[in-house]
Amino acid sequence: MYQFRHGPAREAEISDTELPELETDALPPETQLDEDDRLKPEYVTAVLDALEAGDDEGARALVEPLHPADIADLFELVGDEERVNLARAVADLLNGDVFAEMNDYVREQLIQALEPHEVADIASELDTDDAVAIIEDMDEDEQRAVLRALDPDDRAAIEEALSFPEESAGRLMQRELIAVPEHWTVAETIEFLRGDEELTTDFWEIFVVDPGHRPIGTCQLSWILRAPGGIAIGDVMKREQTLIPVDMDQEEVALRFQKYALISAAVVDASGRLVGMITVDDIVHIIQQEAGEDVLRLSGAGEGDINEPILDSYKSRVRWLLANLITAMVASSVIAAFEGTIARMVALATLMPIVAGVGGNAGTQTLAVTVRALATNQLTQSNTARAIMREIRVAMMNGVTVAAVIGVGVSLVFGNPALGLVIAAAMMTNILVAGLAGVLVPVTLDRFDADPAVASSVFVTMTTDSIGFLAFLGLATAAGLTG
Amino acid sequence: MYQFRHGPAREAEISDTELPELETDALPPETQLDEDDRLKPEYVTAVLDALEAGDDEGARALVEPLHPADIADLFELVGDEERVNLARAVADLLNGDVFAEMNDYVREQLIQALEPHEVADIASELDTDDAVAIIEDMDEDEQRAVLRALDPDDRAAIEEALSFPEESAGRLMQRELIAVPEHWTVAETIEFLRGDEELTTDFWEIFVVDPGHRPIGTCQLSWILRAPGGIAIGDVMKREQTLIPVDMDQEEVALRFQKYALISAAVVDASGRLVGMITVDDIVHIIQQEAGEDVLRLSGAGEGDINEPILDSYKSRVRWLLANLITAMVASSVIAAFEGTIARMVALATLMPIVAGVGGNAGTQTLAVTVRALATNQLTQSNTARAIMREIRVAMMNGVTVAAVIGVGVSLVFGNPALGLVIAAAMMTNILVAGLAGVLVPVTLDRFDADPAVASSVFVTMTTDSIGFLAFLGLATAAGLTG
Numbered sequence: 001m002y003q004f005r006h007g008p009a010r011e012a013e014i015s016d017t018e019l020p021e022l023e024t025d026a027l028p029p030e031t032q033l034d035e036d037d038r039l040k041p042e043y044v045t046a047v048l049d050a051l052e053a054g055d056d057e058g059a060r061a062l063v064e065p066l067h068p069a070d071i072a073d074l075f076e077l078v079g080d081e082e083r084v085n086l087a088r089a090v091a092d093l094l095n096g097d098v099f100a101e102m103n104d105y106v107r108e109q110l111i112q113a114l115e116p117h118e119v120a121d122i123a124s125e126l127d128t129d130d131a132v133a134i135i136e137d138m139d140e141d142e143q144r145a146v147l148r149a150l151d152p153d154d155r156a157a158i159e160e161a162l163s164f165p166e167e168s169a170g171r172l173m174q175r176e177l178i179a180v181p182e183h184w185t186v187a188e189t190i191e192f193l194r195g196d197e198e199l200t201t202d203f204w205e206i207f208v209v210d211p212g213h214r215p216i217g218t219c220q221l222s223w224i225l226r227a228p229g230g231i232a233i234g235d236v237m238k239r240e241q242t243l244i245p246v247d248m249d250q251e252e253v254a255l256r257f258q259k260y261a262l263i264s265a266a267v268v269d270a271s272g273r274l275v276g277m278i279t280v281d282d283i284v285h286i287i288q289q290e291a292g293e294d295v296l297r298l299s300g301a302g303e304g305d306i307n308e309p310i311l312d313s314y315k316s317r318v319r320w321l322l323a324n325l326i327t328a329m330v331a332s333s334v335i336a337a338f339e340g341t342i343a344r345m346v347a348l349a350t351l352m353p354i355v356a357g358v359g360g361n362a363g364t365q366t367l368a369v370t371v372r373a374l375a376t377n378q379l380t381q382s383n384t385a386r387a388i389m390r391e392i393r394v395a396m397m398n399g400v401t402v403a404a405v406i407g408v409g410v411s412l413v414f415g416n417p418a419l420g421l422v423i424a425a426a427m428m429t430n431i432l433v434a435g436l437a438g439v440l441v442p443v444t445l446d447r448f449d450a451d452p453a454v455a456s457s458v459f460v461t462m463t464t465d466s467i468g469f470l471a472f473l474g475l476a477t478a479a480g481l482t483g
Numbered sequence: 484m485y486q487f488r489h490g491p492a493r494e495a496e497i498s499d500t501e502l503p504e505l506e507t508d509a510l511p512p513e514t515q516l517d518e519d520d521r522l523k524p525e526y527v528t529a530v531l532d533a534l535e536a537g538d539d540e541g542a543r544a545l546v547e548p549l550h551p552a553d554i555a556d557l558f559e560l561v562g563d564e565e566r567v568n569l570a571r572a573v574a575d576l577l578n579g580d581v582f583a584e585m586n587d588y589v590r591e592q593l594i595q596a597l598e599p600h601e602v603a604d605i606a607s608e609l610d611t612d613d614a615v616a617i618i619e620d621m622d623e624d625e626q627r628a629v630l631r632a633l634d635p636d637d638r639a640a641i642e643e644a645l646s647f648p649e650e651s652a653g654r655l656m657q658r659e660l661i662a663v664p665e666h667w668t669v670a671e672t673i674e675f676l677r678g679d680e681e682l683t684t685d686f687w688e689i690f691v692v693d694p695g696h697r698p699i700g701t702c703q704l705s706w707i708l709r710a711p712g713g714i715a716i717g718d719v720m721k722r723e724q725t726l727i728p729v730d731m732d733q734e735e736v737a738l739r740f741q742k743y744a745l746i747s748a749a750v751v752d753a754s755g756r757l758v759g760m761i762t763v764d765d766i767v768h769i770i771q772q773e774a775g776e777d778v779l780r781l782s783g784a785g786e787g788d789i790n791e792p793i794l795d796s797y798k799s800r801v802r803w804l805l806a807n808l809i810t811a812m813v814a815s816s817v818i819a820a821f822e823g824t825i826a827r828m829v830a831l832a833t834l835m836p837i838v839a840g841v842g843g844n845a846g847t848q849t850l851a852v853t854v855r856a857l858a859t860n861q862l863t864q865s866n867t868a869r870a871i872m873r874e875i876r877v878a879m880m881n882g883v884t885v886a887a888v889i890g891v892g893v894s895l896v897f898g899n900p901a902l903g904l905v906i907a908a909a910m911m912t913n914i915l916v917a918g919l920a921g922v923l924v925p926v927t928l929d930r931f932d933a934d935p936a937v938a939s940s941v942f943v944t945m946t947t948d949s950i951g952f953l954a955f956l957g958l959a960t961a962a963g964l965t966g
Contacts, residue, residue, distance in 0.1 A: 037739060041864040067723070069742050077865045103861070193708045201709045204687055204746065221704035225676045226684045240550070256520055258771055259552050261764035263687065263746065280763050281744035287767055288741055291774035292855050295781060299851035300844065306856045306870055313873075314880040317848050321885050321914075324844045328837040335833045342825075342832050349825050349832035350818045353839065354811040357948065361783065361807045365800050368782035372775050373789045378586070381524040382560045387789050390796075397797040402804050431804075465840065 032066065039070060044077055051082065056089035063090045068097035075110070076103050076307060084113060096125035099134055105307040108137050116142060120149035123158070127174040129282055132161045136171065169253050170246040172283075173267040173276030176200035179207045180233055182216060187229030204263045207274055208237045215266040215274045217241060243268050246275055253278060254286045255377065294371050297453035298364075300324075323458055331356070331465035338473035344482045347414060348473060351423055354406065356468030359430030362398060363460040366391050366438025371453050374446050388439050395435025403428040422479055426472035430464060437463040515549065522553060527560055534565065539572035546573045555584035558593070559790060567596060579608035582617055588790040591620050599625060603632035606641070610657040612765055615644040619654065652736050653729040655766075656750040656759030659683040662690045663716055665699060670712030687746045690757055691720045698749040698757045700724060726751050729758055736761060737769040738860065777854050780936035781847075783807075806941050814839070814948035821956035827965045830897060831956060834906055837889065839951030842913030845881060846943040849874050849921025854936050857929050871922050878918025886911040905962055909955035913947060920946040 032043045043062070050058040063071060063086075071093060075083055087094060087110055099107055099122055111119055111134060119138075123131040123146065135143055135158060143162075147155050157175050164170025178199060180189050189206070193199065206224070208217040217237030227236045242260050244253055244267045257265065257280055267276040296304030300323075302316025335342075335352070342349050370387070373379035379387055407424025411417045441459045442452030515526045526545070533541040546554060546569075554576060558566055570577060570593055582590055582605055594602055594617060602621075606614040606629065618626055618641060626645075630638050640658050647653025661682060663672050672689070676682065689707070691700040700720030710719045725743050727736055727750045740748065740763055750759040779787030783806075785799025818825075818835070825832050853870070856862035862870055890907025894900045924942045925935030 036735065036860060037742060038860045038863045039865065044865040067743065069744075073860070076861060077863060079866075079869055190708065193705075194712075199709065201705055202703065203705045204703075220685065220687075221708060222676075222684055222686045225673065225704060225708075226682065229677075252519065258767045259520060260550065261552075261767070263764065280767070281746065284741045284744070284763070284767060284770055288770050288774045288859070291771045292777065292858070294775065295778035295851045296855060298778060299847040301848040301851045304848075304852040304855055306852060306861055306866075306873065310873060310876055310880075313877045317845070317877065318881050318884050320848070321841055321844055321881055322888065324841050325837065325885060325889060328840040331840070332833050332837055335836070336830075339829045339833065343829045346822045346826045346832075347819075349829075349835075350815050350822065352832075353818070353836055353948065353952075354808065354815050356836065357811040357814070357944075358804055358807050361804055362800070364782040365784040365787075365803065368778045368784045369787040369789060369796075372779060372787055375775070376771070377519065377521050377556070378559060378789055380521045380560060382522065382527040383562075383789075386562055390789065390793060393793055394796045394800065397793075398801050398804055401801050402808060405805065406808060461840075465836065469836075 032070065039073055039077060044074065047074065047086070048078060048082055051085050051089060059086065059089045060093070063093060068095070069101045071098045072101035072103075072106075076106050080109070083109065087113065094122075096122045096130060096134075100126060100130040103305065103307050104137065105305060105309065107134065111138065116145035117149045119146045124150060124154050127176060128157045128161055128276075129172050129174045129278075131158055132171050136162060136166065164246060167250045168246070169244045169248045169250065169267050169278060170276070172250055172253065172286075173244075173246070173278050175276050176203075177207060177266075177274075177277040178203055179209045179213070179215075179274055182208050182210065182232065182234035182237075184233045185229060186224055186227045186231050186233060186236060189224060189233050190229070203277070204279065207266050207277070208233055209274055212272075213274050214272045215241060215243060215268065218264075218266065220263075241266065243272075244278060245270075250286050251290050254283050254290055257283045258287055259377075291375070294368075294375060294453045297451065298368065298371060298457050300457070320458075324461070327458055327462035328465070330462055331469055334466050334469045335473065338469075338477060341473055341477045341481070345476070347419070348476055348481070351410065351419075352469055352472050355423060355426045355430055355472045356465045358402060358406075358427065359434045359464035359468045360461055362395065362431045363434035363438045363464045364457065366395070366435050367442060367456055367460050370439045370442045371456065374442060374452050379443070384443055387443075388436075391435045391439045392432070395432050398435075399428040399431035402431060416481075418479055419476075419481060422475045422481065423472060426468065426475055429471040430468045433467045434460070434464045515553070522556055522560060527557065530557065530569070531561060531565055534568050534572060542569065542572045543576070546576060551578070551580035552584045554581045555586075555589075559586050559589050563592070566592065570596065577605070579605045579613060579617075583609060583613040586788065586790050587620065588788060588792065590617065594621065599628035600632045602629045607633060607637050610659060611640045611644055611759075612655050612657045612761075614641055615654050619645060619649065647729060650733045651729070652727045652731045652733065652750050652761060653759070655733055655736065655769075656727075656729070656761045658759050659686075660690060660749075660757075660760040661686055662692045662696070662698075662757055665691050665693065665715065665717035665720075667716045668712060669707055669710045669714050669716060669719060672707060672716050673712070686760075687762065690749050690760070691716055692757055695755075696757050697755045698724060698726060698751065701747075701749065703746075724749065726755075727761060728753075733769050734773050737766050737773055740766045741770055742860075774858070777851075777858055777936045780934065781850065781854060781940050783940070803941075807944070810941055810945035811948070813945055814952055817949050817952045818956065821952075821960060824956055824960045824964070828959070830902070831959055831964070834893065834902075835952055835955050838906060838909045838913055838955045839948045841885060841889075841910065842917045842947035842951045843944055845878065845914045846917035846921045846947045847940065849878070849918050850925060850939055850943050853922045853925045854939065857925060857935055862926070867926055870926075871919075874918045874922045875915070878915050881918075882911040882914035885914060899964075901962055902959075902964060905958045905964065906955060909951065909958055912954040913951045916950045917943070917947045 032039060034040050047059050047062050050062060063074065075086065078086060123134055135146055147159065161171055180192065205218050205220050207215045208219060210216050217239045218241045219233060219237040223236050242256055242262060242265050244265050246267050246269050262280060264277055264279045266274050267278055269275045300317065300320030302313065370379065403424040406427050407420045410423050411420025437460045442456045445452040445455060515522060517523050530542050530545050533545060546557065558569065561569055606617055618629055630642060644654055688701050688703050690698045691702060693699050700722045701724045702716060702720040706719050725739055725745060725748050727748050729750050729752050745763060747760055747762045749757050750761055752758045783800065783803030785796065853862065886907040889910050890903045893906050894903030920943045925939045928935040928938060
């Protein structure tokens, strides 16, 4: 497989026989990107105007100087129909690097418009991991057609990758790596690296393996370059290494890269043999994605991608809204139980959403903190009790403050100290319950291996709504308040 | 400054004169970590039991085999008082690597318990960026005392770093890097790297600079190792490079690393001179942190760290709850305007929170999607109009579905088709408004350079609450409903 990283475009492949001249335009020019590295709207409009005017050549000229990551961004920024026209105009710029950087949904749409042999051409330019990313989402028929069009080596590598579960290390890893035996000297290793033309040219560390091809250490290239030539590689390498099982979930892989600040890591099969390598540049977007997912899951927005097909967005969101409809009905039934009280004092209906709403917000705060702490492995069984105590203390301080404000306010506005006392007590109760629910619900879900971000907020909102209405209307009834 | 990366602990520094034997216990043993790389509760308890029994030696023996990142985790998992006892027992294991991996709040607490010369000892073990991270949060007096205790070179480097704004590239970068002139051959470069004992041993790329020390290209070590010796380094390097201005905000730096899949990047001052290097291992936790912040900001949980001092958590959260109290009162005043209608039909009070609540959820969904799209630069001026249209279409589909369910349900349960029609119409209206507010509010805040994650949800919730009550009670009044 052709060695090509999807980092910043590199004009030349290095080989012993030819070294092309490098003539480039360095950084993406200031005319295309704003200070946040986003494509300027004027620039995007210029490209679209050229397309609309039928000036495909002009559009291509505008797009050509862009970095592959920016070409990918451009495709994400334009509309569905414009996207197809753009692809036609800049077809020759649409290489593997561009596809590797592209949003999943946008890539899928474009790939569907291509012939199998075109997809195969693109895939053969890429490392296994990026090729797999392009092929894995295709229909089975098309997938087979693309695989048939690939050369046998690439095909075997991709088929093997596809045999691993989705979002596993086996899909993420590339097979191109350097492995050397422990007894080689530094000089021999350098000789080997400089001599063999077949080797990959992009790697950051080499792996040291035993005769059974099991990794026993890792060696940064800088250590090899800085060590004396006569020393065995086994004495330069670092023996502590973080091995990635081939079936490990990508979220775990990302956490491991982050925790141990890895640049690359060996992937091993069940028998401990080295089968691949994962590099950090393939991990950063997973770290970003996994960390950003919490807010989408907590709000029930599914994948939450603005390029997701509308029907998919509808399906994932409406499911959540219907679930919330049910919990809202539970809260509503609590109110129904107190209709007599409300009929005697309609002001209660005016005030009750305040108790439920602020309680809901307090619950969401605790929930967000707890979900993040669980996701980053900061909250474990060892400190759960302390985290709960912590949230109770914060909730008590919040409760006292908010209850005092609303209590005094209602007493004065309604000229009714009893009503003020009732709403203050209900508010205090609800904020405390919110704090407890906000930490207990996600911790419990996590203990049962459920994703705390997905289901927590339904339970917490139901709790704060119901308790809010129950405490306020219940206390008002008990106090015999009448309007 | 002593060259030491805070990656996985490396037992040996490589030098030409001595190469210590490596005797290590490889991976963190399975007895300490669970399958998610978290310290097992049994293990943490064992350490705490030893401490409580006064067996400092036993505790130290348990902690010694841990990876620095896991020692840092251990300190985060134990309580405040246990933390100080633990620090006393394992004082000699508390090196710079451990501090570099530690949560900010926990580190601050421990650093405060140390003498300035002890802090200086730790800082001198670290690369500039990690040393700065430890020193930057100290009081000015203590900071001065630590700086006085450092040797002049380290002190100058750290003082220079501290002269840059917090969270800027200047604070993140390390000064230890390799820069060579363009005309050197590959062989000369390798010779230089292998010859000079003073050089750093940890780097992934070298920078090629012009006579004015301005970077003109970057070269992966693997390319140097794979290229023929006689070629000039200027013909091997990649000329497109992503330069980081020294005053760039760390969030921008993180986005740039992610977008262009960088392993390291040159940092330049205002005149374009190379002043430092940032490596991806220092960036991954920023990527993770920035991506995870949205959920905390949207919920008003401030920093949202479970190790944050309770008083700080209280202050940031109560401010938000009081803001929400005000918006809840606005919604409450809408209800108050319809007290007459509620008095005629108390069932309206029972049902109105459903309209407001489900609308609020629909708004939060759109908000979460929009905030993430803005944070990842997927939503820009170029596609705002399309994103708004997209959300309106999703909202219409959601609205029709939820309105139909609640409309039919209420008609049947209350035996009142007019009431069913009113709640369906109100629900449809509110979900549409929620979708619009969920995208317009954050996009508008972003256009005015305000953080859309911080303030959006107050506005959106106020809108969905008020419109929910207004639409439902208003339509009920117009329809002349009575119980």
